[in-house]
Amino acid sequence: MKRQITLKHIARELEVSISTVSKALKNSEEISRDTKEKIQAFAKLYNYKPNNIAISLKNKHTKNIGVIIPDIVHHFFTTVFRGIEKYANSRGYNVIICVSDESFDKEVINMEMLANGSVDGFIMALAGETQLKNDFNHLREVTEQGVPLVLFDRVTNEIQCDKVVINDTEVAYQAVKKMIASGRKRIALLTTENFFNVSKHREDGYRKALMESGIEIDEKLILALPFDESIDDISPFLDNVNIDAILAVNEVFAIHAMGIALKKGLKIPEDISFIGFTDGLLSKHSIPSLSTIAQHGDRMGEIAAQMLIDRAENEIGDGEEETYRTEVIKATLIERESTNF
Numbered sequence: 556m557k558r559q560i561t562l563k564h565i566a567r568e569l570e571v572s573i574s575t576v577s578k579a580l581k582n583s584e585e586i587s588r589d590t591k592e593k594i595q596a597f598a599k600l601y602n603y604k605p606n607n608i609a610i611s612l613k614n615k616h617t618k619n620i621g622v623i624i625p626d627i628v629h630h631f632f633t634t635v636f637r638g639i640e641k642y643a644n645s646r647g648y649n650v651i652i653c654v655s656d657e658s659f660d661k662e663v664i665n666m667e668m669l670a671n672g673s674v675d676g677f678i679m680a681l682a683g684e685t686q687l688k689n690d691f692n693h694l695r696e697v698t699e700q701g702v703p704l705v706l707f708d709r710v711t712n713e714i715q716c717d718k719v720v721i722n723d724t725e726v727a728y729q730a731v732k733k734m735i736a737s738g739r740k741r742i743a744l745l746t747t748e749n750f751f752n753v754s755k756h757r758e759d760g761y762r763k764a765l766m767e768s769g770i771e772i773d774e775k776l777i778l779a780l781p782f783d784e785s786i787d788d789i790s791p792f793l794d795n796v797n798i799d800a801i802l803a804v805n806e807v808f809a810i811h812a813m814g815i816a817l818k819k820g821l822k823i824p825e826d827i828s829f830i831g832f833t834d835g836l837l838s839k840h841s842i843p844s845l846s847t848i849a850q851h852g853d854r855m856g857e858i859a860a861q862m863l864i865d866r867a868e869n870e871i872g873d874g875e876e877e878t879y880r881t882e883v884i885k886a887t888l889i890e891r892e893s894t895n896f
Contacts, residue, residue, distance in 0.1 A: 634856070709752060
């Protein structure tokens with residue numbers, strides 16, 4: 556099936572900006588007659604058709620930002636949203652939030668709904684099903700129409716856009732190295748399936764730390780849980796492996812595992828220590844309190860909002876290449892009662 560041509564393709568072929576193409580196709584008086592005829596002829600030749608999911612976004616500035624997150628319950632996503640809203644409001648923008656509930660279909664529906672003239676662009680963390688399906692056509696359609704998109708935390712290299720992430724591999728490596736330095740040798744990893752980019756990067760850091768320390772990687776010490784974060788498998792896992800430390804990719808896994816360890820009569824951190832990602836209320840108020848890796852969601856949201864608004868307000872000129880950047884935020888290891896470094 557022949558791929559549909561987009562505004563971006565026309566702009567690249569004719570060496571003009573996306574804005575110039577859009578205005579020429581609308582017969583705008585701002586564009587010279589020769590340029591309009593050239594663009595319109597090219598579009599006709601290649602049977603260009605406007606993309607309904609994105610066309611209304613380019614017609615006017617709404618001063619609204621669309622935010623789509625996988626889950627509203629997680630502390631991390633709520634802090635990112637607060638960061639987005641605070642920065643956006645400071646620049647005169649409002650924020651409309653939708654929740655995908657880890658569903659690919661809901662993510663697409665939310666995007667289509669917001670694209671109905673409601674927002675100037677999107678800030679998103681990908682749903683679990685979207686990463687599982689590896690289907691990003693709805694994002695590609697929007698970006699190829701020149702609509703600003705910023706992905707945060709859960710991102711993909713398949714889409715060219717601005718992104719904000721943390722140094723997942725590096726900070727997981729540092730956490731495991733700290734555990735090893737405190738005498739831990741049997742370190743388990745509680746993670747999710749590797750189609751989650753963040754889980755894959757954190758597992759990479761875990762493996763790197765063990766290998767560099769001369770500790771053989773025991774695959775039986777790695778438990779990959781479903782992306783819906785079902786925790787039923789943690790109890791039998793802890794019953795069947797001999798471990799003295801756990802790195803968990805989120806605080807829910809870590810705190811549930813701590814509860815099981817305490818029921819088994821283990822002392823924390825003397826017998827077993829724990830580190831989880833996300834410095835939320837659960838981590839601060841659990842007994843014992845959980846050592847965590849703070850992802851600085853508020854800062855991530857602030858940067859994502861700045862990137863989006865700057866791109867929405869600054870159109871590239873004729874002949875200029877669009878360039879995108881990935882901002883990497885350094886996470887912080889916060890030591891509490893669940894470790895004894």
